[in-house]
Amino acid sequence: MRVITVTLNPAVDETITIDRLVPGTVHRARDVRRNAGGKGVNVASCLADWGIRARAFGLLGTENAAPFEALFTAGGIEDRFERVAGATRVNLKIVDANDTTDINLGGLPVRSEDVASLVTKLEALAGPDTLVVLAGSLPPGCPPSIYADLSARLCARGARVLLDSSGPPLSLALAAPELPYCLKPNRHELAEWSGNALDDLADVVCVADQLRDRGAKLIAVSLGADGALFLSEKGTIRAQLAAPTVVSTVGAGDAMVAGLAAAMAEGASLERTARLATAFAVAKLSLLGPHLPGRVEVEALTHKVKIVAVETADAKGMGETR
Numbered sequence: 001m002r003v004i005t006v007t008l009n010p011a012v013d014e015t016i017t018i019d020r021l022v023p024g025t026v027h028r029a030r031d032v033r034r035n036a037g038g039k040g041v042n043v044a045s046c047l048a049d050w051g052i053r054a055r056a057f058g059l060l061g062t063e064n065a066a067p068f069e070a071l072f073t074a075g076g077i078e079d080r081f082e083r084v085a086g087a088t089r090v091n092l093k094i095v096d097a098n099d100t101t102d103i104n105l106g107g108l109p110v111r112s113e114d115v116a117s118l119v120t121k122l123e124a125l126a127g128p129d130t131l132v133v134l135a136g137s138l139p140p141g142c143p144p145s146i147y148a149d150l151s152a153r154l155c156a157r158g159a160r161v162l163l164d165s166s167g168p169p170l171s172l173a174l175a176a177p178e179l180p181y182c183l184k185p186n187r188h189e190l191a192e193w194s195g196n197a198l199d200d201l202a203d204v205v206c207v208a209d210q211l212r213d214r215g216a217k218l219i220a221v222s223l224g225a226d227g228a229l230f231l232s233e234k235g236t237i238r239a240q241l242a243a244p245t246v247v248s249t250v251g252a253g254d255a256m257v258a259g260l261a262a263a264m265a266e267g268a269s270l271e272r273t274a275r276l277a278t279a280f281a282v283a284k285l286s287l288l289g290p291h292l293p294g295r296v297e298v299e300a301l302t303h304k305v306k307i308v309a310v311e312t313a314d315a316k317g318m319g320e321t322r
Contacts, residue, residue, distance in 0.1 A: 001053055001130070001131050001265065001266045001304035002055070002125075002129055002130050002131070002199065003047060003053075003054040003055070003120070003130075003131050003133070003261055003265060004054065004055045004056075004057060004125065004130060004131070004132045004133065005040035005041070005043050005044040005047075005054050005055070005056050005057065005058075005132075005133045005135065006040050006057045006058055006118075006122065006132060006134050006135065006150070007040030007041050007056065007057070007058035007059075007081075007135060007136055008039040008058055008110075008115075008118075008132065008136065008137075008138055008139060008142055008146065009027070009038060009059075009089070009107040009108075009136050009137045009138055009139040009142075010036070010037065010038030010040075010041050010058055010059070010060055010068065010081075010088050010089075010136075010162075011038045011088060011089045011090065011091040011104070011105070011107075012034055012035070012036060012064060012067055012088060012090045012091070012169040013034070013035045013036075013037035013090075013091050013093055013250065013290075014032065014033070014034050014035065014090055014091065014092050014093065014095065015031075015032070015033045015034075015035070015093040015095060015248065015250065015288055015289075016031075016032050016092065016094050016095065016256060017029065017031040017032075017095045017096070017288075018094065018095070018096050018235045019096060019097065019102060020096050020097060021094055021096045021098075021099075021100070025062075026100065026255060028305050029210065032040065032131050033288055033289060034067060035067065035071075035288075035289045035290055036067040036068040036070070036071040036290065037068055037091065037290055038135075038136055039060070039135035039136035039164060039253075039254050039257070040056065040057075040058060040073070040133055040134075040135040040136060040249050041056060041068065041290065042059070042173050042255070042258075042290040043133050043135055043227065043254050043255075043258045043290060044056045044072075044075070044077050044258075045071060045075055045077070045261075045289070045290035046243075046254065046255050046258035046280060046284070046290065047258050047261060047262060048075030048076055049075070049224055049291055049292040049294075049295075050075050050258070050262050050280075050292065050295060050298070051295065052261070052262060053075075053076050053077065053078065054077055054078070054126075054133075054261075056072060056076075056077050056078065056079060056080060056081060057080045057081065057082075057118060057121070057122060058081045058082070059081065059082050059084050059108070059110050059114055059115070059118065059139065060070075060081040060082070060083055060084065060088055060116070061083075061084060061085070061086045061088035061108045062083045062084065062085060062086070063086060063087035063088075064087045064088055064090075065081075065083065065088070068081070068088075071290070074090065080120050082114055082117060082119070082173065084108065084110055084111070084114050086108045087108065088108055089104075089105040089106070089108055089139075090105065091103065091104045091105060091223075091293070093130065093248070093250050095247075095250075095288075099213075099249075100248050100249045100256050101145070101252055102250070104137075105138070106140060107137070107138070107139030107140060107208045108139055108140075108280055109139060109140040109141045110139050110140070110141040110142055111141060115141075115142055115143075119146075119149070119150060119153070122150065122153075123153050123154065123157065124287045125156055126153070126154045126157040126158070126159035127159060128157075128158035128159070129158045130157075130159040130160070131159070131161075131162065131261060131264055131265060132150075132159050132160070132161050132162070132256060133162045133164070134147050134150060134156050134161060134162070134164070134165065134180070135162075135163075135164040135254070135257060136164070136165065137165070137166070137167075137169075138169055138210050143170045143243045144167075144168040144169050144172055145169075146169065147163060147165055147169045147170070147172070147173045148172045148173040148175070148176045148288045150176075151163065151173055151176065151179075152176060152178060154219060154278045155170075155178055155180070155181070157260055160181040160182070160264065161180040161181050161182070161183070162180065162181065162182040162183075162184065162257065162260060162261060162264070163183055164183075164184040164185075164253070164254075164257045166185070166189040166192070167192070168238040170185065170189060170193060170274055171193055174193060174211070178215060179211065179214055179215045179219065180216065180218065181216070181217050182216070182218040182219070182220070182260060182264065183211060183216050183218075183219045183220070184219075184220045184221075184222070184253075184256065184260060185221055185222075186221065186222040186223070186224070186253065187204055187221060187222070187223050187224070190204065190207055190208065190221055191247065194207045197199075200265040201223075201239050201310075204221055204223070204229060204289075205229060205231075205236060205310060208209055208221050208229060208231050208236075209231065209236070210234070212231050212233075217232060217233065218230070218231070218232050218260070218270075218273070219231040219232075219262070220256065220273075220274075220277060222253060222256060222281070226240070227240030227241070227278065227279075227306075228256070228274070228275040228277070228278060229310070230270060230273060230277070232273075233269045234270045235267070235270060235309065235310075236273055236310040236311075237270060237307050237308060237309055237310060238270065238307070238308045238310055239274040239277075239278040239305050239306070239307055239308075240249050240278075240305070240306045240308075241278050241279065241282045241301065241304055241305045241306065242282075243282045243285045243286075243287040244286070245285065246285045246286070247285065247286055247287060247288055248285070248287075248288050250288070251256050251286060251289075252281045252282075252285055253281070253289060254283045254284075254290075255281045255283065255284035255292065255320075256277045256278070256280055256281040257277075258280055259273075259276045259277030259278070259279065259280030260273065260276075260277045262276055262280070263276045263277060271307055272302075274297075274307060275302040275303075275305045275307070276302055276303075278296050278305045279299070279301035279302040279305060280292065280298060281303075282301055283297065283298045283301055
């Protein structure tokens with residue numbers, strides 16, 4: 001299966017490590033890193049570390065494209081980004097011993113003709129052997145319906161679409177007659193879309209099950225420290241794995257998307273998908289930047305993931321742990 005990632009709003013991620021964040025005070029940085037980023041870029045990088053060479057599409061500012069070009073060259077990622085005038089946004093990640101604080105900018109404004117050119121090229125490549133990952137926020141000038149439109153166009157050509165977004169772009173995609181093949185919301189994004197708090201696992205399962213009933217073939221709902229739910233026509237399971245080391249939470253969700261894509265590319269079962277996606281996310285916690293540890297280390301983590309079957313009839317019964 002050919003894998004394509006789409007990042008309409010990439011970012012240079014500047015990660016600043018300090019001892020402890022105290023608002024209103026002066027801090028001395030212990031380390032500063034700058035990495036090419038954005039959800040789809042992170043997904044492509046993690047897939048490259050796993051051994052899957054993705055084609056990376058998106059909109060990239062010409063003034064600071066060098067970090068992205070270096071990442072693509074090093075990872076063997078095919079650079080299919082449209083270059084646009086200006087500089088790609090720089091997002092700040094402040095990491096201390098307790099947490100990560102994100103300061104994300106809006107993005108580089110884009111023209112409708114740049115978006116249209118990208119859509120045309122994606123549509124020409126799409127086919128039954130194609131998995132397209134649509135990930136991240138949208139830059140100014142990009143219509144919020146772009147993911148819904150792209151998903152419909154790509155699905156019409158037989159491609160499988162994996163969507164990871166939030167807010168209006170997610171809502172519009174979920175309001176479409178045909179849903180993407182795979183959805184990866186977190187609990188907060190699913191709650192925002194449904195209009196319910198989703199404090200209980202049963203509530204999360206109920207809403208996700210409605211999306212499965214409407215045609216989504218694979219749904220992964222990340223639950224933070226509580227693991228993640230995975231739903232397909234084969235059933236519903238919950239996966240959990242404690243992280244042995246947490247350096248930064250930045251990019252863990254993108255790593256889970258990469259794990260989903262890797263599982264789809266190998267035609268994995270629901271349980272294997274849950275194990276792989278969870279292992280990708282947990283492995284990512286041990287590293288800064290858009291990379292995974294070695295394949296052997298990640299594969300070893302898959303065997304440590306705790307899998308529990310979830311009964312969807314009342315969304316409360318928990319099956320036997322494997």
